[in-house]
Amino acid sequence: MRLFIAINLPEETKDMIEEAVNKVQPLFSGYPARFLSRENWHLTVTFLGYQPPEALVLIQESIKETAARFNPLKIDFESVSYGPPDKPARMVWLVGARKTSEELNGLKIKLEETLIEKGIKFQKENRPFSAHLTLVRFSGILGGLPDKLITPLSLSFEAKTLDLMESHLKRSGAEYEKIAKFDFKGLC
DSSP: EOOOEEEOOOHHHHHHHHHHHHGGGGGGGSSSSEEOOOOGGGEEEEEEEOOOGGGHHHHHHHHHHHHSSSOOOOEEEEEEESSTTTOOOOOEEEOOOOOHHHHHHHHHHHHHHHHHHTTOOOOOSOOOOOOOOEEEESSSSSSOOOOOEEEEEEEEEEEEEEEHHHHHHETTOOEEEEEEEEEEOOOO
């Protein structure tokens, strides 16, 4: 199973994002750009990669324990921009506010510590967490794109759950399935 842990978005938030996507979409006509469907919009907290079925129980315990320690999180987005930053554009991102990235980084650290304590093996990223939601993927690195794409977009929602997701790779792109969700409870 190819797994990751994510925060999914409420439908009302997806409606607002869809409006923003519709505004930037004409900028990329004629480019090999694939717009991700709203069903695939999420914030990845930790990518676990391929995991054996016997690891599933320990992964779920780790997520449940971590989510219980945190209150629901306010997620703020501030702009639509090329990603990743300071590299040739490969994607268009909905970029999270600095405070959101910092809070999610704290969540990610606790989550990954718990996963490691339970013996779950995965490729840990050591760079600070940068909250973003991928809206568009380009085929290869492109030249001639509109110079700078930084469109302010103030958008917020309250994340109430931390979700275990499975990624199904298909020729048309990845499709995601929610396996389990765990409420943020702020018990610690």
